[in-house]
Amino acid sequence: MADPSSYRPKPGQIPDSPGVYKFRDEHGRVIYVGKAKSLRQRLANYFQDLAGLHPRTRTMVTTAASVEWTVVSTEVEALQLEYTWIKEFDPRFNVKYRDDKSYPYLAVTLNEEFPRVQVMRGAKKKGVRYFGPYGHAWAIRETVDLMLRVFPVRTCSAGVFKRSAQIGRPCLLGYIGKCSAPCVGRISPEEHRELAEEFCDFMAGRTGAYLRRLERRMQEAAEEMEYERAARLRDDIGALRRAMEKSAVVLADATDADLVAVAEDELEAAVQIFHVRGGRVRGQRGWVTDKVEAVTTAGLVEHALQQLYGEEQGDAVPKEVLVPALPEPVEPIAQWLSQRRGSQVSLRIPQRGDKKDLMATVGRNAQQALALHKTRRASDLTTRSRALEEIAQALGLDTVPLRIECFDISHLQGDDVVASMVVFEDGLARKSEYRRFQIKGFAGQDDVRSMHEVIGRRFKRYLQEKQKSGEWTQEPSDAVPAEADGVPTEAGAAAETGAPTEVDGAPDAVDGRLTDDDGRPKRFAYPPQLVVVDGGAPQVAAARRAMDELGIDDVAVCGLAKRLEEVWLPDEDDPVVLPRSSEGLYLLQRVRDEAHRFAITYQRSKRTKRLKASPLDAVAGLGETRRQALLKHFGSLKKLRAATVDEICEVPGVGRKTAETVAAALAAAAPSAPAVNTATGEIIEDDEAPPAALSAERGQDR
Numbered sequence: 001m002a003d004p005s006s007y008r009p010k011p012g013q014i015p016d017s018p019g020v021y022k023f024r025d026e027h028g029r030v031i032y033v034g035k036a037k038s039l040r041q042r043l044a045n046y047f048q049d050l051a052g053l054h055p056r057t058r059t060m061v062t063t064a065a066s067v068e069w070t071v072v073s074t075e076v077e078a079l080q081l082e083y084t085w086i087k088e089f090d091p092r093f094n095v096k097y098r099d100d101k102s103y104p105y106l107a108v109t110l111n112e113e114f115p116r117v118q119v120m121r122g123a124k125k126k127g128v129r130y131f132g133p134y135g136h137a138w139a140i141r142e143t144v145d146l147m148l149r150v151f152p153v154r155t156c157s158a159g160v161f162k163r164s165a166q167i168g169r170p171c172l173l174g175y176i177g178k179c180s181a182p183c184v185g186r187i188s189p190e191e192h193r194e195l196a197e198e199f200c201d202f203m204a205g206r207t208g209a210y211l212r213r214l215e216r217r218m219q220e221a222a223e224e225m226e227y228e229r230a231a232r233l234r235d236d237i238g239a240l241r242r243a244m245e246k247s248a249v250v251l252a253d254a255t256d257a258d259l260v261a262v263a264e265d266e267l268e269a270a271v272q273i274f275h276v277r278g279g280r281v282r283g284q285r286g287w288v289t290d291k292v293e294a295v296t297t298a299g300l301v302e303h304a305l306q307q308l309y310g311e312e313q314g315d316a317v318p319k320e321v322l323v324p325a326l327p328e329p330v331e332p333i334a335q336w337l338s339q340r341r342g343s344q345v346s347l348r349i350p351q352r353g354d355k356k357d358l359m360a361t362v363g364r365n366a367q368q369a370l371a372l373h374k375t376r377r378a379s380d381l382t383t384r385s386r387a388l389e390e391i392a393q394a395l396g397l398d399t400v401p402l403r404i405e406c407f408d409i410s411h412l413q414g415d416d417v418v419a420s421m422v423v424f425e426d427g428l429a430r431k432s433e434y435r436r437f438q439i440k441g442f443a444g445q446d447d448v449r450s451m452h453e454v455i456g457r458r459f460k461r462y463l464q465e466k467q468k469s470g471e472w473t474q475e476p477s478d479a480v481p482a483e484a485d486g487v488p489t490e491a492g493a494a495a496e497t498g499a500p501t502e503v504d505g506a507p508d509a510v511d512g513r514l515t516d517d518d519g520r521p522k523r524f525a526y527p528p529q530l531v532v533v534d535g536g537a538p539q540v541a542a543a544r545r546a547m548d549e550l551g552i553d554d555v556a557v558c559g560l561a562k563r564l565e566e567v568w569l570p571d572e573d574d575p576v577v578l579p580r581s582s583e584g585l586y587l588l589q590r591v592r593d594e595a596h597r598f599a600i601t602y603q604r605s606k607r608t609k610r611l612k613a614s615p616l617d618a619v620a621g622l623g624e625t626r627r628q629a630l631l632k633h634f635g636s637l638k639k640l641r642a643a644t645v646d647e648i649c650e651v652p653g654v655g656r657k658t659a660e661t662v663a664a665a666l667a668a669a670a671p672s673a674p675a676v677n678t679a680t681g682e683i684i685e686d687d688e689a690p691p692a693a694l695s696a697e698r699g700q701d702r
Contacts, residue, residue: 003062004046004050004064005047006065007066007067009043009067014039014043014044014069015039015040015069016038017038017039017071018037018038018039018071018072018074018075019035019036019070019071019078020035020036020070020078020081020082021033021034021035021042021043022069022085022089023060023061023067023093024065024066025063026065029089030085030091031063031064031091032094033089033094035075035078035079035081036078037075039069043067043069046061046067050062054294056294056580059093060093063093075329075332076332076335076336078332079332079336083306083310087310095289095291095295095300104119104121104137104140105119105130106119106120106131106140106144107119107131108128108131108153108196109127109128110128110129110196111125111126113189114154114183114189114192114193115153115192115193115196117144124311131200131203131282131283145178147199147202147203147239148178149235149236149239150214150236150239150240151198151202152173152177152178152179152195153179153180153195153199154182155179156171156179156183161183162183164184165183170184170186174186180192180195204277204278211237211241214233215237218230218233218234221233256278256319256320257276257319257321257322258274258308258318259273259276259322259358259359260272260273260305260323261359261363261365262301262304262324262325262363263363263369264291264297266562266564266565267291267565267589268290268374269288269289269291270287270289270366270367270373271286271287271300271304272362272363272365272366272369273285273286273304273308276318276358284365286369287304288369288370288373289303290580298325298326298327298328299327301327302333305321305323305327313340314341317337317341319344319345320346320348321337321345321347322348322349322355322359323347323348323349324349324363326347330347333347374586384426384427384583385400386584387582387584387586387587388402388587389584390578390583391530391587391588394567394576395558395569397530397556401556402426403423403424403527403529404423404528404530404532404591405422405424405528405530405531406421406422406531406532406533406534406591406595407420407454407531407532407533407534407543408534408592408595408596408599409439409447409454409534410600412603415607416603416606416607417438417445418436419436419437419439419451419454420437420595420598420602421435421436421454421595422434422591422594424587424590427587429594434598435458437454439454448541448542451539451542451546452546453546455531456546456549456550459550459552459555460550463550527555528555529555529556530556530558531543531547531555531556531557531558532558532560532591532592532595533557533558533559534559535559535560535561536559536561536575537559537575540557540558540559541570543570544557558576561575565585616630616631616637616662616666619658619661619665621661622661622662626654629652629653629654630651630654630662633651637666640662641666643663645659645660646659648663
């Protein structure tokens with residue numbers, strides 16, 4: 001590991017002008033390329049105290065052994081040179097987008113004497129017009145099949161074309177009218193090229209004028225009573241309209257634009273691009289990248305634009321590029337795009353209307369692409385095995401943690417404090433064993449104390465199950481209560497996970513697990529090899545303390561801090577930092593994120609139920625059907641409260657005894673002051689106000 005001060009340039013040596021810089025390692029390999037408006041100010045940031053640097057930046061400067069720079073005239077030149085050097089040197093610490101697939105394009109080889117329409121992948125070639133990219137090659141072939149009826153351009157390979165020319169007989173497409181057969185001289189090279197250019201114009205979005213011309217020719221043929229030609233033109237128009245329908249109109253003003261959206265987490269980012277031409281989505285593509293440098297969303301956008309348009313010229317760069325965040329500063333990248341197009345390019349964030357809605361759609365695609373990428377990595381058996389081995393090695397475990405349990409605390413400003421427990425076995429989620437907890441020991445917000453309570457309750461139940469099975473020969477400590485604990489709201493948990501409510505009874509063994517008399521697995525009888533808590537050193541210490549109090553010393557504990565994705569161990573001053581590409585870190589992240597999702601879902605459901613609570617809920621023997629009948633009959637809870645027992649008895653299905661119980665319950669629950677809508681400040685006359693009026697968010701979920 002190098003000391004950055006050993007290769008730091010001398011004061012005044014770095015010029016205060018735009019330029020591009022390169023960091024090299026001890027072997028001379030370029031490991032990072034960057035650009036700057038002021039080289040002096042930018043490079044000075046890398047040579048400050050290491051403790052103040054971002055972890056990824058700190059890794060880069062300690063890996064490097066030298067730095068060099070090149071001065072340029074403008075920021076636009078710096079942008080272009082940075083892109084060129086990244087392509088040339090492929091630095092390990094730069095963001096590099098990799099295609100999640102090789103996207104096919106519809107290509108027209110205008111660089112040939114007889115242009116050919118075909119599917120192409122890979123690097124673009126000079127003199128070839130490209131349309132797309134498409135999601136699937138079959139989508140291109142379906143479009144081409146419809147278009148060849150109107151534009152019978154050559155689609156055959158060079159070998160087939162040469163063979164047909166030698167024998168003087170066209171291929172099958174020539175006989176059925178889907179090729180103009182230039183190979184046998186049915187059409188001249190000039191006429192065939194004109195046909196190919198019309199095909200390109202139509203695919204580029206200039207469809208209206210051509211369709212109107214065909215309709216005019218169809219009407220003229222019908223007036224001249226050339227009905228076969230009119231029918232042929234009618235079918236041609238229908239084929240073109242079907243080809244156009246394959247790409248729906250998304251922007252009504254026939255806009256040419258590219259929309260770029262980014263979905264990211266701490267270690268990876270996914271980019272999705274929609275290519276809109278003539279108001280229609282003509283292509284879609286996506287990339288996934290490792291965030292190997294400290295980069296913001298705006299920085300990811302800038303890198304994506306460089307990769308997207310670095311090799312493009314002319315119309316391939318649209319008039320408008322819509323992004324979720326603007327690079328800082330935005331002028332150089334906008335000027336660079338305009339230079340590549342040859343005219344002004346608008347780079348902006350959509351604020352309203354159809355473009356904003358379409359950007360939201362692109363963003364959803366990016367989120368799905370990132371989730372799919374992570375799922376693919378997690379579903380691979382070899383990858384999961386490697387992840388578990390990396391975790392065991394990093395945490396110093398004797399064996400790989402085949403069962404991992406993760407705990408998270410969730411609340412809304414101290415209200416409805418709950419916790420979740422998720423279980424991963426062999427690297428995969430086991431949802432039937434997820435559990436949810438209400439914090440019972442105290443009121444208010446204290447994540448550390450909450451974590452101590454939840455871990456203690458989980459392992460108290462574990463000790464109870466061991467005692468019932470005869471595995472635990474000692475008397476349980478006073479900390480282990482005899483009554484069931486740790487599984488509050490069991491009906492709710494079972495509804496989501498499919499897990500049954502526990503029933504006391506003598507345990508049996510099924511598949512090596514403790515079971516009740518009815519064969520259902522005991523909830524806490526199977527201990528984990530690793531407990532993961534969402535948080536840092538305080539939460540880890542609380543979890544370890546709770547287990548020590550119960551004498552549990554054979555279960556490892558760690559915490560995953562979300563800010564820098566550091567792994568904390570008990571009684572350790574410094575965290576364990578797993579490599580950014582570590583499969584073990586990916587698995588720990590998935591476990592932590594799943595616990596967070598499960599906890600927030602439960603917390604929100606509890607909050608919703610609390611806000612929707614009604615005094616009628618507490619009336620014994622009054623079910624949902626009769627509650628709804630009462631409210632429907634009287635119109636509101638206020639009117640029901642003012643009703644007499646005889647009036648309540650008029651409701652079908654409500655007897656006098658029930659009516660008396662309802663009246664007594666409402667009288668006891670009468671409000672002392674009018675309710676106030678916290679969102680609007682208005683006085684609520686009816687206790688049955690819509691829940692939305694009472695559920696104004698007072699903070700962010702945790």
